[in-house]
Amino acid sequence: MRLPRTTPLAVHFGDDETRFLQLRGRPGDWQVGFHARVAGDAEELAAWAGEVPARGWKGRDAVVGLGPAQVESTIVPLDEEDEDGRDQLLAQAALTCVEDEEGVRYRWLPLGRTPGTRRRELLLLAVGESRVRRAGAAAAAMGLRPVSLEPVVFGLARAILAMQETTGAPWGFLHVGFEQAVFGVLHRGEVGFLKPLQQNGRSFLDALSRKAEELEEEPLPLVLEEATADHEQVSTATVWSPARLRRLSLDHALELLEAAERPADLLADEVRACLRHFHSRHKGAEVRGIHLSGFGATLPGVEEAVQRTLGRPVAEARPFSELGILAPPEILDEEPLWAPVLGLAMRGYA
């Protein structure tokens, strides 16, 4: 398939897959021009990329997104008297967050002031230079020209902002990636809060898989390889695939919902803490609801369990449907997984 000429190609380097998406048309009249999903590691991506020159990608602009597990984010409080040494303070904080022999690259955004103090909070995002280099090299191997390198949660925030543009009220977004979950709040058109969480998609998948084993005595269909810390030994973990779990949920919805409650409780505790932090900084700004995206959003029972434990509206992020973007069924079936990639592709148009 040939790519549209003017719109950039969004590339999301995820935890164990890479997604490509390109829009065709114009804002308000978008349709998906190209999409692809390559599962597996860098080797499989390279093999897939070997076919890319035949697709005529050479020199095309690419907006690249890095998964939550690849970008460290933290909130840095900054007293007024420390403003002069801000850059030094942020550089030290970035070096503390990320260990990379090639160096650390960081960006920061202002979040707001702490009430009753002369202190303000900055959102610090840091990434290792080696990751930046690898992402650039992977894009270059496919003939692409990277024009931006964002944390993919900003793509998700952009897509949700496009959905909520008319309301103006704060909305939360909970991205439950396989390796890393992140909670953020969109406030007044900006990311007003962002924090990585301890729980992740793997914890939900483990709990659901254990329950599935009790329910059926079939062979386990998905084997995950997990590299150990020294990058030499490889251990394996066996879990059920999300698709198989969804099929199982047709007959055992209640059992799976109960299984998801434990990790959902842990996740909800973290989200509640985040909301308390946000509300203490923004008096009167009540988060209307939470959009769920990422790997965890596709698991059965997770949406309901999180909603029940948090006690506020939680819904899968479905920006394609909400914004009326024409998309093929395979994207509409997994909208929470494609939402961040859509936001990447929309950069510069919103």
Next chain:
Amino acid sequence: MRTADFLPPEVFADHLDRRKTPARLLVVAGVAMLGVLVSGAFALEAARLERAAAEAERPDPVAEQAARDLDRIYGEMERYAVRLDPLADHLGRPTVSWILSGIADRVGSGVRIEDLVWSYRPGVPDPRGRPQPDQVELAVTATVVGKGPLLELGDHLLDFTGFDRAEPRRQEVVKDFRDAVRVEVVLTKELGGNGPGGDR
């Protein structure tokens, strides 16, 4: 919405600039197309005018026949030109009949015209050899009663005739006619001048 882009901001700014390129090319193409259309319109108009000019220059049988007839008429007129030229010359000279018929009423009260004598003087070159115009003279002899009419007679004659100059030549008392004087005034006009008499 603000974002955290780990690449320098210039990279994305360049991308936005490239994104505008097709729109710019579209504008340039539109302007070029407009230029082509305007040029085409001018070319069509020029071709139309050229055809009209060629059409106008093409020999017209009717006009050619008319031109031949006109030449023939001119040729026939040439034969009478010798006789017509002196006549035209004569008709170009000033006429005096209107003077004769009206002068008695225009010289004022107390004046009675007795005699009018015309004479014609061909122009003689001056000592430097410059040609002088021909002159016509009108000698008016009249009996004038009273001093006022006598003084105004010259002006009245000039006003009426449009001649250039009026010069009294002779005066004498009329016998047995108290306060009456016979006077001769010579009016002179250069032929070819623009006086009112010469054009009538």
